[in-house]
Amino acid sequence: MGSKHRIQITVNQEEYDLLVHPDRTLLDLLRYDLGLTGTKEGCDEGDCGACTVIVNGKVVTSCLILAVEVDGTAITTIEGLHQGDELHPIQQAFVDSGAVQCGFCTPGMILTTKALLDEIPDPSEEDIKHYLEGNLCRCTGYTKIIDAVNMAIHQLK
Amino acid sequence: MDNFSIVGKRIPHRDAVEKAKGSAVFASDIKLNGTLHGKILRSPVPHAQICNIDISKAKKLKGVKAIITSKDTPQIKFSISPTWADKLILVDKVRYIGDEIAAVAAVDEETAEEALELIEVEWEELPAVFDPLEAMQPGAPLLHAAVENNISKTLTMECGSVAEGFAEADLIFEDTFQTQAQSHCSLETHCCIATCSPTDDVKIWVNSQAPHPLRQKLSAALNIDAAKIHVATPFIGGGFGSKIDLEPAQAICVLLAKKTGKPVKIEHSRKEQFMTTRMRHPTISKLKFGVKRDGTIVAKQAEVVMDNGAYNSHGPAVMAYNNVMFSTLYRVKNIKYEGRLVYTNKNWGGACRGYGDPQATFGQEVMLDVIAEELDMDPIDLRLKNANIPNEVTANAVKITSCGLKECLTQAREASGWIAKKAERKKYRGLGVAAMLYTGGGSIGSGFNYSGATLQMNADGTLHLLMGAVDIGQGSNTILTQMAAEIMGVEPETISLTTADTDTTFPCMGTFGSRVTFCAGNAVIEAANGLKQQLLENAADLLEANPNDLEMKDKKIFVKGSPDKAMAYAEIGAASFYKKKKPLVAHGYYNGPEDVSPEFDPATYRGYPAPAMVFGTHLAEVEVDPATGKVEVLNFTAAHDLGRAINPLLVEGQIEGGAVQGIGWSLMEDLQFENGEIVNPNFHDYKMLTIKDIPKFSPLLIETIDPDGPFGAKGIGECAMVATAPAIINAIYDAVGVRIKELPATSEKIFKGLKDK
Numbered sequence: 001m002g003s004k005h006r007i008q009i010t011v012n013q014e015e016y017d018l019l020v021h022p023d024r025t026l027l028d029l030l031r032y033d034l035g036l037t038g039t040k041e042g043c044d045e046g047d048c049g050a051c052t053v054i055v056n057g058k059v060v061t062s063c064l065i066l067a068v069e070v071d072g073t074a075i076t077t078i079e080g081l082h083q084g085d086e087l088h089p090i091q092q093a094f095v096d097s098g099a100v101q102c103g104f105c106t107p108g109m110i111l112t113t114k115a116l117l118d119e120i121p122d123p124s125e126e127d128i129k130h131y132l133e134g135n136l137c138r139c140t141g142y143t144k145i146i147d148a149v150n151m152a153i154h155q156l157k
Numbered sequence: 158m159d160n161f162s163i164v165g166k167r168i169p170h171r172d173a174v175e176k177a178k179g180s181a182v183f184a185s186d187i188k189l190n191g192t193l194h195g196k197i198l199r200s201p202v203p204h205a206q207i208c209n210i211d212i213s214k215a216k217k218l219k220g221v222k223a224i225i226t227s228k229d230t231p232q233i234k235f236s237i238s239p240t241w242a243d244k245l246i247l248v249d250k251v252r253y254i255g256d257e258i259a260a261v262a263a264v265d266e267e268t269a270e271e272a273l274e275l276i277e278v279e280w281e282e283l284p285a286v287f288d289p290l291e292a293m294q295p296g297a298p299l300l301h302a303a304v305e306n307n308i309s310k311t312l313t314m315e316c317g318s319v320a321e322g323f324a325e326a327d328l329i330f331e332d333t334f335q336t337q338a339q340s341h342c343s344l345e346t347h348c349c350i351a352t353c354s355p356t357d358d359v360k361i362w363v364n365s366q367a368p369h370p371l372r373q374k375l376s377a378a379l380n381i382d383a384a385k386i387h388v389a390t391p392f393i394g395g396g397f398g399s400k401i402d403l404e405p406a407q408a409i410c411v412l413l414a415k416k417t418g419k420p421v422k423i424e425h426s427r428k429e430q431f432m433t434t435r436m437r438h439p440t441i442s443k444l445k446f447g448v449k450r451d452g453t454i455v456a457k458q459a460e461v462v463m464d465n466g467a468y469n470s471h472g473p474a475v476m477a478y479n480n481v482m483f484s485t486l487y488r489v490k491n492i493k494y495e496g497r498l499v500y501t502n503k504n505w506g507g508a509c510r511g512y513g514d515p516q517a518t519f520g521q522e523v524m525l526d527v528i529a530e531e532l533d534m535d536p537i538d539l540r541l542k543n544a545n546i547p548n549e550v551t552a553n554a555v556k557i558t559s560c561g562l563k564e565c566l567t568q569a570r571e572a573s574g575w576i577a578k579k580a581e582r583k584k585y586r587g588l589g590v591a592a593m594l595y596t597g598g599g600s601i602g603s604g605f606n607y608s609g610a611t612l613q614m615n616a617d618g619t620l621h622l623l624m625g626a627v628d629i630g631q632g633s634n635t636i637l638t639q640m641a642a643e644i645m646g647v648e649p650e651t652i653s654l655t656t657a658d659t660d661t662t663f664p665c666m667g668t669f670g671s672r673v674t675f676c677a678g679n680a681v682i683e684a685a686n687g688l689k690q691q692l693l694e695n696a697a698d699l700l701e702a703n704p705n706d707l708e709m710k711d712k713k714i715f716v717k718g719s720p721d722k723a724m725a726y727a728e729i730g731a732a733s734f735y736k737k738k739k740p741l742v743a744h745g746y747y748n749g750p751e752d753v754s755p756e757f758d759p760a761t762y763r764g765y766p767a768p769a770m771v772f773g774t775h776l777a778e779v780e781v782d783p784a785t786g787k788v789e790v791l792n793f794t795a796a797h798d799l800g801r802a803i804n805p806l807l808v809e810g811q812i813e814g815g816a817v818q819g820i821g822w823s824l825m826e827d828l829q830f831e832n833g834e835i836v837n838p839n840f841h842d843y844k845m846l847t848i849k850d851i852p853k854f855s856p857l858l859i860e861t862i863d864p865d866g867p868f869g870a871k872g873i874g875e876c877a878m879v880a881t882a883p884a885i886i887n888a889i890y891d892a893v894g895v896r897i898k899e900l901p902a903t904s905e906k907i908f909k910g911l912k913d914k
Contacts, residue, residue: 031186035188036179037179037182037183037185037186038178038179038180039179040183040185040344040345040394041185042344042345042346042427043427043839043840044426044427045427045839045840045841047839047840047841048344048427048840050344077179078177078178078179079178079179079180081178082178087174087177087178091174091177091178092177094173094177095169095170095173095174095177096169097169098167098169098170098806098807098809098810100169100170100172100173100176100177101170101395101630101631101632101810101814102176102343102344102345102392102393102394102395102629102630103172103173103175103176103177103181103392103394103630104183104343104344104345104394104395104630105344106176106177107177107179110177128848129848129849130849132847132848133847133848133849134847135848136342136344136840136845136847137344137848138341138342138343138344138395138397138814138818138845139395139630139631139810139814140810140813140814141810141813141814141815141816141817141818141846141851141854142813142817142846142847142848142851143813143851143854144809144810144813145848146848
């Protein structure tokens with residue numbers, strides 16, 4: 001397994017100084033070491049997007065990244081979006097649009113939307129579909145997810 | 158129009174905030190101190206007798222706490238019905254790649270996996286059979302020794318006389334249609350955590366669609382008193398039928414917890430999920446229709462071979478549903494159905510959204526398109542000509558109450574611009590239509606269709622609702638509290654909930670058969686009406702008035718005309734606890750319908766006893782790329798007779814999600830086997846639709862107000878995918894003249910069809 005490595009990361013604006021095994025994925029670090037279980041494991045192969053988090057402003061599938069690779073980065077997980085009881089406008093838009101059914105894909109969907117709107121505040125429908133293509137959802141059929149992104153765009157303006 | 162203040166409103170899912178914050182706890186998120194990790198040794202071969210299992214090396218591995226094999230499990234077979242039971246929890250003869258052989262509990266996942274590799278299994282490999290038509294032949298390898306020709310079940314039904322019907326017909330149509338295996342692909346895989354107390358009380362947290370039946374099945378399969386099993390459900394990440402049956406992993410988890418005295422967690426990997434989730438049964442359906450020149454269908458017949466995979470699970474019931482749905486759609490006097498459910502050495506089939514209906518509807522509705530073309534009749538007119546109508550009994554003795562099939566057809570035609578687009582005839586573009594029916598509230602065919610609810614008033618006047626029903630994402634928690642809130646005159650979000658917990662809630666059959674809205678809804682209404690009555694009686698007592706003179710408003714009760722002397726719910730609640738010492742609580746329990754037809758046959762489901770039937774029409778507009786055969790679905794109109802939309806926002810979500818699952822099955826989803834091995838057990842090779850692939854949706858909510866439904870509502874969950882495939886296949890034909898009869902309609906098949914023209 002090899003000896004543990006020391007990494008320093010910022011997760012949801014909180015700093016962590018951690019010792020991790022070289023084969024520990026970022027997903028397992030977040031879920032099992034830091035208890036941030038809002039990040040979901042849907043396939044462990046980088047195909048479904050349920051484990052999406054934002055690392056230095058870019059979306060990544062945390063199941064495909066090793067914890068040692070994110071040393072020195074700033075990470076946002078779903079738990080870092082709302083301020084107490086106040087939801088982030090994107091979270092609120094997902095709730096209000098009926099874009100949440102079973103909710104297993106929801107954290108990943110919301111974080112991908114966050115990265116999209118941080119980068120392109122006024123995206124076209126094509127941009128939205130391009131960004132969210134890697135996030136699978138079996139429940140909603142995606143229509144209400146597009147509604148949610150459009151509502152969030154409007155709210156954030 | 159009824160004037161409701163909460164029912165019929167677009168209210169977001171009550172659990173959506175927690176889910177959007179990432180704080181909703183799913184099974185995999187539960188963390189108990191000292192949890193061991195369970196892993197299952199699965200068969201790498203499709204058919205073999207196990208001669209010996211040597212666990213000695215694995216046992217010695219540091220961190221391994223328990224290993225179990227077939228010897229450690231009761232030799233009790235299970236299925237959804239005891240009469241079809243054919244599967245042991247851990248087997249001594251493997252029948253498909255993935256069959257459970259042994260299991261390990263260890264301190265972590267890595268150790269458990271390492272231990273699996275150290276278990277030595279000696280086999281005697283047996284010849285295997287993968288094609289159901291081959292499996293039926295004399296001399297084919299037998300999966301289950303006592304089952305001749307691998308035919309698990311033969312189902313034959315004739316109503317009227319098809320011979321007479323075909324003789325009477327002006328035209329006869331015959332064709333064969335094939336459907337493929339589909340996997341449910343809930344984003345959350347199967348997961349459970351079990352504990353066992355020193356007094357042998359078992360608790361399991363599990364993502365089950367049917368926690369109460371699961372308790373019974375665990376009890377039967379493991380020979381444990383059901384009263385000593387507590388099934389609890391955390392949030393559930395989708396099901397689509399995959400989480401109804403007892404999963405061997407759940408029983409194994411309990412056995413390992415009993416053996417070690419520690420909490421044990423088992424979670425399927427995505428590959429395991431594909432390997433072992435009971436797939437949608439593939440079918441080969443030979444259809445024959447007899448039709449009059451005016452479009453009247455006078456006889457129809459189906460000969461179906463259904464690929465059961467290695468074990469029964471829901472198979473016999475899925476085949477019966479295949480019959481019911483084929484036979485009940487349209488007013489046809491002469492009907493014949495012959496079905497054979499055939500074992501093969503593949504992953505087993507099971508409940509999958511639609512339960513045999515999508516397979517039946519695909520063939521029938523493509524056939525109707527063929528007929529319409531031959532008769533030079535508009536496909537919608539042909540369907541209208543034969544459409545079911547309200548308040549009739551069909552030739553196969555199915556009682557239909559509310560029925561909006563004609564409204565679905567006409568409104569879908571209107572909303573889609575069918576007539577104008579058909580006239581315009583854009584090149585490579587096509588329109589296709591398909592109708593469907595399904596149950597809108599489960600069925601009492603098994604003798605059971607129960608759902609219970611309890612509504613209680615707390616001392617502070619707030620309400621607590623306890624229901625056996627489980628919300629797997631479809632939104633039952635939201636709509637059922639809406640119903641209670643409407644009756645009690647409170648805001649739905651103020652009602653707290655306990656659901657789907659076998660120790661605290663009345664039993665519910667579970668979330669399947671599009672039954673929760675109807676069955677649990679009726680239970681909730683009964684409980685709420687009971688509590689309302691108690692509340693009024695208590696208020697009458699406190700106000701020294703007659704209950705009939707009272708009015709309820711803004712969570713207060715007062716004598717009509719005297720709102721100034723009102724009793725608040727909080728005062729009545731407190732008085733019930735502290736003065737009267739008789740807290741207010743009411744129960745509701747549904748188990749219907751009661752008027753089962755005397756013609757009901759539990760084998761064929763002739764006289765199928767559903768409390769209500771739902772109807773729908775899907776209308777697809779596609780564009781086909783002639784250079785590649787690729788289909789783009791542009792627009793999709795989905796009209797559903799759902800009785801009443803308790804919550805239009807949520808029901809639209811059900812329709813859109815179901816239709817997209819249906820589009821996936823139509824065009825690309827195909828669980829593929831090579832020598833019994835699934836070659837695409839991942840989301841990379843098994844193609845689900847992404848956000849890029851979806852059409853523009855127009856869901857149409859047709860409200861027929863069912864006489865027996867809660868607020869007139871009927872179920873919708875499964876119905877939403879049933880008519881999708883034939884609508885798309887018919888649209889492809891309309892676009893380019895290629896008729897696909899074997900799903901999925903891949904680009905390759907369409908391209909070949911274009912070449913061969």
